[in-house]
Amino acid sequence: MERLRAASWEGVISIDELTAQGVPERTAYRRTQEDGPWQLMAPATFLLSSGEPTYRQWEIAALVYAGEGAMLTGLGGARHHGIRSGDDPTTVHVLIHDPRRVLSTPKIVIERTKRLPKPIKRGGLAVAPVVRCLTDWSRRQKDLTAISAVLAEAVREWKTTPADLLQELDHGCRKGSAAPRRVLAAVDEGVWSAAEYELREFWHQWADLPEIEWNVKLYDEDGRFLAIADGFVKDLGFVLQVDSVEHHFATPDQVQETLTYHRRLRAAGLQVLSVRPAQRRDDPDGLHTDVLDALATAALLPAPRVRYEPASA
Structure with missing residues (x-):
């Protein structure tokens, strides 16, 4: 048996190799029958054990x-x-x-x-x-x-x-x-995740929503980095952010990090709206209304004090 294992590839071996090692074809197939010590993984391809193959062994x-x-x-x-x-x-x-x-x-x-x-x-x-x-x-x-x-x-x-x-x-x-x-x-266009892709699909469904850019680097007036905005409407200084902890209980540190992030952007004159992916799926009309309200608020604010560039730049 050790000789067969040495001739195999991590326990996987072909019928041609088995016969070359002196195992008659009938014997090889008989050993794959019920309660046998081997198993047939594919035509003429054997595993020299009866246990569950790993994915690598399937490869x-x-x-x-x-x-x-x-x-x-x-x-x-x-x-x-x-x-x-x-x-x-x-x-x-x-x-x-x-x-x-x-x-x-x-x-x-x-x-x-x-x-x-x-x-x-x-x-x-x-x-x-x-x-x-x-x-x-x-x-x-x-x-x-x-x-x-x-x-x-x-x-x-x-x-x-x-x-x-x-x-x-x-x-x-x-x-x-x-x-x-x-x-x-x-x-x-800069979409980096499945959640952002879904949000982009949502955004493009509505003719009354303005042009938006994805994953944009934001800096303050002095050139200090502020954040990467998931979505950014530059003419209005509006930031659309995907809530990344929707499916998990947010830790105190995550809550504080989100609050600090929003405070930092708002201090620079930006309007921020956080969106949970479930809102797009479960209440698209309500989310559309929330976006329009946030855009209207952004339009009333003074021009934001930021610089920006695509995150890929």
């Missing part, structure tokens, strides 16, 4: 099953590039070269492509470049908020740019590209 099984030239992509692949947002994947998404014919399984998604990129080694596994991982994943998604969380993180953390993602969408399959294109339009 290895997918690469072994898909064969030469295969590489991880999608959100699972993006995890290897440090992307943390989004629900953890329950399947493994793999790229193979188009002429090959390998079928998907319930746990392994096989995608054939004529544009097979050069893989990058991550933890000993072949992984597609981050741009390809993200676009391969986002083309298969319909939830714009979920897409925005992942793509905004990738851009915010300087792992890629909206231009690079759009270029990949242009060169790849057009099917499913409408949703990520819509999200990237928001990310390109």
